[in-house]
Amino acid sequence: MDSGKTIHQDIILRLCDLLRYIEIELSKDWSCDNINASISIEAIANRMNMSVRSLTSYFKLYTGESLGKYIASRRAEYAARIFRLFPDTSTAEVSRLNGFYNPPALYTFFKKFGIQRPSDLRKLLSMSVVLDYRIETLDDSYMAFSLMYGGYDECNSVDFDEKNWQTIESCIPNIQPSGYIGIAIDNYLNDDVKSGAFMAGVLYNSEVKVPKEFGLRLIRGGKYAVYCHLGSYSLLPEFYNYVFHSIQKSVELDVNMTSPVFEKYLNSPTDTTVEELITELWIPLKK
Numbered sequence: 001m002d003s004g005k006t007i008h009q010d011i012i013l014r015l016c017d018l019l020r021y022i023e024i025e026l027s028k029d030w031s032c033d034n035i036n037a038s039i040s041i042e043a044i045a046n047r048m049n050m051s052v053r054s055l056t057s058y059f060k061l062y063t064g065e066s067l068g069k070y071i072a073s074r075r076a077e078y079a080a081r082i083f084r085l086f087p088d089t090s091t092a093e094v095s096r097l098n099g100f101y102n103p104p105a106l107y108t109f110f111k112k113f114g115i116q117r118p119s120d121l122r123k124l125l126s127m128s129v130v131l132d133y134r135i136e137t138l139d140d141s142y143m144a145f146s147l148m149y150g151g152y153d154e155c156n157s158v159d160f161d162e163k164n165w166q167t168i169e170s171c172i173p174n175i176q177p178s179g180y181i182g183i184a185i186d187n188y189l190n191d192d193v194k195s196g197a198f199m200a201g202v203l204y205n206s207e208v209k210v211p212k213e214f215g216l217r218l219i220r221g222g223k224y225a226v227y228c229h230l231g232s233y234s235l236l237p238e239f240y241n242y243v244f245h246s247i248q249k250s251v252e253l254d255v256n257m258t259s260p261v262f263e264k265y266l267n268s269p270t271d272t273t274v275e276e277l278i279t280e281l282w283i284p285l286k287k
Contacts, residue, residue: 007058007061011062013212014048015063016213017212018044020217021215022070022074023199026074027078031097031099035075035098035099041055055067073189075109076109076115079098079110080115080121082094082098082257083188084121084123085257085261086248086255086257087123088248094106097258113189129242129245130250131242131246132227133225133283135223135224135225136282137223137224138219138222139221140219141203141205141219141221142203142204142206142207142218142219143199143201143216144171144172144201144208144210144214144215144216145199145200145214145215146199146213146214147198148200149195149197149198151195152184152195152196152198152233153194153234155182155233156232157269158269158270160200165200165202165265166270168202168210168214171210171214172210175204175208177202177203178203178204178205179202179203179265180203181202181262182200183198183199183201183261183262184196184198184263199215203219203264220284222284222285223287225247225255226282226283227239227246227281227283228278228279228280229278230276232277240281243283247283253283253285254286255283255284255285256284259284261283264282265277265278266278266279
C-alpha cells in the first residue's frame, strides 16, 4: 500500500478498516444472500459515510488501484481458493458459494484475471500420505487482527510477532486471550503459496474492543479437524498440501469450505527455536 502521506491519518485508518471489512465479507457463504448488498461501491461508500467520488479517489491514492478492480481481484482469490483446496467441488457449487448466479458468470469473471477454465485452478494432488488429526469443538470466538499483504516470510520474524500479536494483546489489557492465530489467503490466481493476504490475530472467548488500527472478526464455533506441524513456518505451504490431500482422501471429514482455515501458534519465535515451533491447522467442519 502507498504510504498515504498526502491523506489525513483519520482517512487512512478508515481505509484500513475498509480493507479488513472486504476480507471479512468475502469469506462468507454467499449462496443465500446478495453479495452486492454489502460490497458494491455504493454500499461501501454509504457504510463509510463518503460520496462514491471521494471514496474511490482516496482508495486509488492510498492503494494505487481502483476500488472496483481491488474488490473483483479479492473476490476472485476467494473463489479460486475453493478450486485449489477442494478440487473435487463442482463449478456450480463454487459459483453458488461465491454469489454468482451460474457457472458462466463465474467463467466470465475469471477470464478478467487470465483464468480460462476452472481446471487452470484445480490441483489434484498425487501424494500417498494420510495424516493424523484430532477433532476439537470451538465456541464462537473473536479475532482481533491486523492485515498485511505480501510475502509470508515477513510473518516469520520476531519483529513481526512483536508488532502484531504482542501489540494487539497489549492493547486489550486485563482480558486473557485464548490463542494466537493467523489466516492466510494465498495468491491463488498466480499459483503463489508464499504470498497473499495474511491476518495476524489474537483470539478471545468474548467480544472485545479494539483500537482503530486493528479489526475484529467473529470466528464461528463448531467442530474442527486439527492437524499439528512441528518446525519452521517456511515449511507450512508443504504441510498444507499434505493436509488437504489427506482431507481429499478422507470419507470422514465434511469440510465447511466457506469458513476460514486458521493456523494456531502454540509457541513463538521470540523464545523458541525454529525447529521447535508448533503450529496447528484448524479446518472447519460442517455441522
